[in-house]
């Protein structure tokens with residue numbers, strides 16, 4: 001073989017021979033054989049300070065950095081010492097071994113760096129040749145070092161937040177929930193914990209302290225009264241704000257969706273199966289604005305395609321069918337309630353654009369009157385919800401908190417869950433989510449060119 005000499009960064013190790021071998025999985029690996037230097041202090045007994053003897057030797061294998069796609073592994077002998085005066089035995093120290101791992105410090109650091117760059121564990125495992133549990137252990141330690149105090153407590157917020165956002169999300173088993181509290185300006189998650197009750201909020205308050213909370217002006221939440229009450233009890237100066245995202249989500253789920261289901265049931269009961277079927281597919285149409293539907297019709301007329309054809313895979317292009325607006329109008333005819341749904345949606349969007357509380361209050365009241373007039377149970381429920389949360393809703397005119405950050409966190413959580421195949425280890429999952437909210441995007445990374453004058 002032809003050799004290139006490189007500094008190994010492995011203090012005390014001298015390479016004597018290198019072989020190219022195959023791993024059990026069939027990958028190429030350099031087996032770097034060598035000797036480990038014996039330090040004078042190695043043979044001093046840590047218990048009685050007597051001089052220890054060499055008892056026997058062990059073969060050690062440590063995974064090391066890869067060279068391109070070729071892995072590498074160090075092979076050397078390690079001594080075991082025996083103290084004749086106190087019978088203590090111990091292994092020779094390996095200064096370049098990562099603590100608790102059968103790998104070198106440079107490989108351990110490289111693995112950490114790859115993980116910190118945002119690569120998935122699977123990719124990092126295939127680059128470094130390490131097993132998935134080892135990669136996970138290294139990542140867990142990295143996250144604990146970065147975001148916890150002694151691995152038991154989350155770090156304090158890095159800065160004073162002005163606006164907070166609180167939201168809950170379902171855990172993998174579908175019944176349990178967790179809560180996230182974020183800094184609405186940076187998007188950083190400040191708190192993440194099991195449960196969705198007041199206790200989680202109290203735990204957060206205890207964590208950051210009342211002095212820190214003095215600097216917080218408002219908190220955006222959904223209409224879960226538990227969160228609101230918790231903050232009102234402990235920090236009455238913080239204004240609760242109900243953001244647009246949560247109000248609209250509530251309206252879609254609890255009003256628009258329910259009205260549609262009722263109507264479908266009624267049509268089926270009356271034997272009008274065909275009309276019921278058409279309603280089933282109408283969710284998209286009902287949730288799109290009229291302008292979107294008009295635009296889609298225009299596009300269909302203009303010959304726009306639903307799906308492009310492919311020469312490579314022999315696929316015919318699928319043209320868009322016109323008639324979005326037609327169908328919409330038919331559905332509207334089916335029931336005037338749908339018209340009201342539309343109206344409310346428009347009025348909600350308009351109200352949430354207001355920058356004056358009096359103006360916003362007027363618009364919300366108008367909208368509440370419409371709900372009341374429908375005499376429909378779902379609209380009335382919405383009316384009561386608005387009534388019960390009125391102050392927090394119109395506070396949006398003053399604290400114009402956008403819900404984008406909370407939505408973003410929700411999406412990140414979903415992505416991380418998919419990447420991790422569920423992360424049965426919640427601590428790890430939470431720290432991953434915590435970490436991902438702090439990822440910064442580097443637009444122009446520095447050049448890696450070597451200076452010419454070297």
Ligand SMILES: [Zn+2]
Pocket residue numbers: 045046047048049050083084085086087088
């Ligand atoms: Zn001893």
